[in-house]
Amino acid sequence: xxxxxxxxxxxxxxxxxxxxxxxxxxxxxxxxxxxxxxxxxxxxxxxxxxxxxxxxxxxxxxxxxxxxxxxxxxxxxxxxxxxxxxxxxxxxxxxxxxxxxxxxxxxxxxxxxxxxxxxxxxxxxxxxxxxxxxxxxxxxxxxxxxxxxxxxxxxxxxxxxxxxxxxxxxxxxxxxxxxxxxxxxxxxxxxxxxxxxxxxxxxxxxxxxxxxxxxxxxxxxxxxxxxxxxxxxxxxxxxxxxxxxxxxxxxxxxxxxxxxxxxxxxxxxxxxxxxxxxxxxxxxxxxxxxxxxxxxxxxxxxxxxxxxxxx
Numbered sequence: 047x048x049x050x051x052x053x054x055x056x057x058x059x060x061x062x063x064x065x066x067x068x069x070x071x072x073x074x075x076x077x078x079x080x081x082x083x084x085x086x087x088x089x090x091x092x093x094x095x096x097x098x099x100x101x102x103x104x105x106x107x108x109x110x111x112x113x114x115x116x117x118x119x120x121x122x123x124x125x126x127x128x129x130x131x132x133x134x135x136x137x138x139x140x141x142x143x144x145x146x147x148x149x150x151x152x153x154x155x156x157x158x159x160x161x162x163x164x165x166x167x168x169x170x171x172x173x174x175x176x177x178x179x180x181x182x183x184x185x186x187x188x189x190x191x192x193x194x195x196x197x198x199x200x201x202x203x204x205x206x207x208x209x210x211x212x213x214x215x216x217x218x219x220x221x222x223x224x225x226x227x228x229x230x231x232x233x234x235x236x237x238x239x240x241x242x243x244x245x246x247x248x249x250x251x252x253x254x255x256x257x258x259x260x261x262x263x264x265x266x267x268x269x270x271x272x273x274x275x276x277x278x279x280x281x282x283x284x285x286x287x288x289x290x291x292x293x294x295x296x297x298x299x300x301x302x303x304x305x306x307x308x309x310x311x312x313x314x315x316x317x318x319x320x321x322x323x324x325x326x327x328x329x330x331x332x333x334x335x336x337x338x339x340x341x342x343x344x345x346x347x348x349x350x351x352x353x354x355x356x357x
């Protein structure tokens with residue numbers, strides 16, 4: 047956020063009615079065995095139904111502070127974005143209006159609302175269909191808070207620094223000198239700020255674009271490339287949002303062997319990449335479960351329409 051605009055927004059530390067958001071951070075870490083590998087899973091999916099996974103980390107700042115002049119939050123992105131849903135809950139909690147911009151709405155989704163789209167609308171989201179994304183400098187003012195797609199904001203470091211501290215505390219308790227941390231990336235905000243605040247190596251794989259796209263996303267938040275996580279390469283290019291049989295199969299296998307449900311959009315690509323790069327297992331590996339399970343409702347419906355015989 048532009049520093050001049052940031053100074054216009056009056057911030058006060060506040061107590062959230064139910065309990066401070068900070069009190070329900072620190073998700074459990076589970077030890078699992080999968081394909082002859084020992085893997086630790088940071089269960090950020092268990093943080094909260096409404097702010098689970100990386101959205102809990104990215105939006106912790108907005109939950110923990112009052113933006114006393116703000117009356118509306120504005121963002122943009124895909125029509126099934128996890129961030130869209132979490133922002134709708136944030137706006138409802140804060141008593142803000144919520145405008146969300148999309149480039150299009152598929153006819154099927156419009157006629158059959160489901161997943162993040164459905165629940166964000168139920169929370170009062172005002173959906174605006176526009177070919178181009180809104181410009182921040184034309185929207186943001188003292189009463190309107192503009193949040194970049196997927197929560198790609200400098201504010202996100204607040205919650206991700208806490209995640210890094212949790213991991214460091216766990217690592218010491220386990221007696222590990224060093225570990226490798228892995229998570230798939232959209233905008234890469236989570237991986238970037240986790241690496242910036244971690245003593246260990248963070249590995250990620252781009253799910254939305256390629257390596258160059260991901261580095262551009264990093265650069266929007268951080269100029270110092272020393273803080274960039276390691277970007278892993280895949281043997282197969284998978285287009286974001288496209289359905290792949292092997293993605294669904296690994297998702298089923300993970301659930302069967304671990305008893306853990308993962309996101310169907312990012313995690314399959316993440317796990318397939320992790321497993322074909324055995325060099326990352328030279329140290330104990332911690333996989334960050336970033337939540338996003340509400341989105342599985344619409345993803346499963348899409349897989350059923352395409353691969354009905356096995357779903």
